[in-house]
Amino acid sequence: EAGVTQFPSHSVIEKGQTVTLRCDPISGHDNLYWYRRVMGKEIKFLLHFVKESKQDESGMPNNRFLAERTGGTYSTLKVQPAELEDSGVYFCASSKGPSYEQYFGPGTRLTVT
């Protein structure tokens, strides 16, 4: 069984540019989560999808971040325009349901210069 995949593995962009991160969950997992770890800080929740609906987006830092999950399959997280403080590792996780184990992807390392 393929695990959660994320693309790209690393992205370097300049301040003000746009970046789109992609996450492909494990097949059959309706629940998809985004987290990020900023340098030196803890891993923080961003948002949670159930199929294509946003169940909880309380962790989204501001309106420069836009997450979508069209068709309830893969998800994208767009940062527009990127700021220096957006640098960090963005993790995606998926699970069968809210009480099931969350399986994490390898993460996307975003560097904003």
Place this chain on the structure above:
Amino acid sequence: AQRVTQPEKLLSVFKGAPVELKCNYSYSGSPELFWYVQYSRQRLQLLLRHISRESIKGFTADLNKGETSFHLKKPFAQEEDSAMYYCALSGRGATNKLIFGTGTLLAVQP
């Protein structure tokens, strides 16, 4: 406030020594507690959760509601235990978002 505290950034022990990774939490309600581990060049993975009461790779963790702690223990450390360990909690509801601590790097010396 919902918070997970891991006071040690780094814990260095010798092979065969006992290990205790500390975790304290703050949560209004009855959370579920987890330990996640990230080995070098691998992804974050679940090590154990308090409701399962299992011992995984020789590790155990007991939830102490009075002290709001969920310390991870292993009687005899192995070199392959070297990794980053994260304590996390989630509420019980429609969204079990995880709240993580800052992590403890366990280094087991030969």
